[in-house]
Amino acid sequence: xxxxxxxxxxxxxxxxxxxxxxxxxxxxxxxxxxxxxxxxxxxxxxxxxxxxxxxxxxxxxxxxxxxxxxxxxxxxxxxxxxxxxxxxxxxxxxxxxxxxxxx
Amino acid sequence: xxxxxxxxxxxxxxxxxxxxxxxxxxxxxxxxxxxxxxxxxxxxxxxxxxxxxxxxxxxxxxxxxxxxxxxxxxxxxxxxxxxxxxxxxxxxxxxxxxxxxxxxxxxxxxxxxxxxxxxxxxxxxxxxxxxxxxxxxxxxxxxxxxxxxxxxxxxxxxxxxxxxxxxxxxxxxxxxxxxxxxxxxxxxxxxxxxxxxxxxxxxxxxxxxxxxxxxxxxxxxxxxxxxxxxxxxxxxxxxxxxxxxxxxxxxxxxxxxxxxxxxxxxxxxxxxxxxxxxxxxxxxxxxxxxxxxxxxxxxxxxxxx
Numbered sequence: 187x188x189x190x191x192x193x194x195x196x197x198x199x200x201x202x203x204x205x206x207x208x209x210x211x212x213x214x215x216x217x218x219x220x221x222x223x224x225x226x227x228x229x230x231x232x233x234x235x236x237x238x239x240x241x242x243x244x245x246x247x248x249x250x251x252x253x254x255x256x257x258x259x260x261x262x263x264x265x266x267x268x269x270x271x272x273x274x275x276x277x278x279x280x281x282x283x284x285x286x287x288x289x
Numbered sequence: 290x291x292x293x294x295x296x297x298x299x300x301x302x303x304x305x306x307x308x309x310x311x312x313x314x315x316x317x318x319x320x321x322x323x324x325x326x327x328x329x330x331x332x333x334x335x336x337x338x339x340x341x342x343x344x345x346x347x348x349x350x351x352x353x354x355x356x357x358x359x360x361x362x363x364x365x366x367x368x369x370x371x372x373x374x375x376x377x378x379x380x381x382x383x384x385x386x387x388x389x390x391x392x393x394x395x396x397x398x399x400x401x402x403x404x405x406x407x408x409x410x411x412x413x414x415x416x417x418x419x420x421x422x423x424x425x426x427x428x429x430x431x432x433x434x435x436x437x438x439x440x441x442x443x444x445x446x447x448x449x450x451x452x453x454x455x456x457x458x459x460x461x462x463x464x465x466x467x468x469x470x471x472x473x474x475x476x477x478x479x480x481x482x483x484x485x486x487x488x489x490x491x492x493x494x495x496x497x498x499x500x501x502x503x504x505x506x507x508x509x510x511x512x513x514x515x516x517x518x519x520x521x522x523x524x525x526x527x528x529x530x531x532x533x534x535x536x537x538x539x540x541x542x543x544x545x546x547x548x549x550x551x552x553x554x555x556x557x558x559x560x561x562x563x564x565x566x567x568x569x570x571x572x573x574x575x576x577x578x579x580x581x582x583x584x585x586x587x588x589x590x591x592x593x594x
Contacts, residue, residue, distance in 0.1 A: 209550065209553060209554045209557060211535065211557045211558060211560075211561050212561075213530070213531060213532055213535045213561050213564060213565070214530045214531045214532075215531075216531045216532035216533075217532055218532045218535045218536050218539070218557065218561075220539075220553060220557060222548065222550055222553065225547065227536050227539070227540070229531075229532035229533055229535075229536055230532065231532075
């Protein structure tokens with residue numbers, strides 16, 4: 187799977203909206219998500235949990251990624267790939283939706 | 290009306306419930322009266338949730354809303370819970386009274402208790418010398434068999450299938466629905482010393498029900514919750530924390546209306562508090578084999594020494 191390198195200065199702004207049917211609970215830095223729409227359950231690891239919380243307060247993905255880069259001593263390309271994987275999966279199961287891109 | 294002990298309270302019922310011990314008047318009243326009666330056509334109420342088996346057959350369905358719910362096990366029993374009068378009306382849909390009571394005691398009443406309790410967990414539970422452990426897992430995972438084996442070792446049974454859990458700041462207290470065990474025939478024969486009073490059980494299961502002659506055990510502090518993973522080739526015990534185990538414990542909780550957003554959110558939060566408060570949350574991977582029981586018990590008990 188091709189995962190683009192995320193560069194906030196070069197990319198269009200991406201706004202992501204969390205499902206209103208999701209119930210969440212954190213434990214040991216990880217997160218459980220119950221989708222009351224599909225009645226399916228999911229779990230997120232520590233980075234996924236922080237990404238969810240960041241998107242709760244600001245739908246701009248670039249802001250969330252910038253915040254994660256500040257918190258983790260990790261290569262930005264690696265982090266961008268990880269974030270994109272989580273976003274793709276959450277969109278696939280209907281817990282995230284992406285608003286039309288703006289530049 | 291007869292009074293019966295159920296969890297840490299007393300309920301009254303015009304239906305005989307021989308699986309339960311008599312309730313004492315000084316007990317905490319559950320304010321729930323069970324009576325037999327006729328109910329109107331349940332299909333007129335909106336369907337809120339259906340519990341199905343692995344083949345998609347409906348085992349239990351919930352209809353209604355607000356303060357009045359209809360829980361029906363198709364072909365077995367239909368019940369109506371009216372929370373304004375605290376009355377549970379029971380209408381038989383079959384002539385097998387043991388099967389009817391099995392649904393009532395192990396499926397319907399635990400869900401009703403969820404409305405007034407923190408958590409009701411699908412678990413067996415035993416206690417000895419201040420150590421109390423609960424076994425949880427899917428049906429057939431070995432909850433009853435392990436509880437019965439620990440009884441052979443001198444432990445006392447708190448619960449076979451339904452465990453009420455209350456979490457305070459630093460303690461998890463538990464009590465069982467009633468002191469009975471349901472064992473498959475082979476388990477029952479291998480663990481013959483736990484035979485007490487043989488009672489009829491549902492004809493759709495091969496399990497035999499025994500009522501323990503001890504009193505209802507309440508208010509014990511839970512030390513460990515053990516998730517059963519049968520079918521493993523090697524015996525292994527692993528301490529677990531995190532999202533996956535929270536999902537597992539949540540999946541074993543009873544709910545009256547799984548579509549109720551607030552109740553579900555509260556239940557998930559209570560499950561998290563349970564895991565954060567309890568000293569041990571373990572997964573026991575083991576081979577489902579009666580000959581392995583002594584080794585399993587020995588390894589588990591070393592964990593708590």
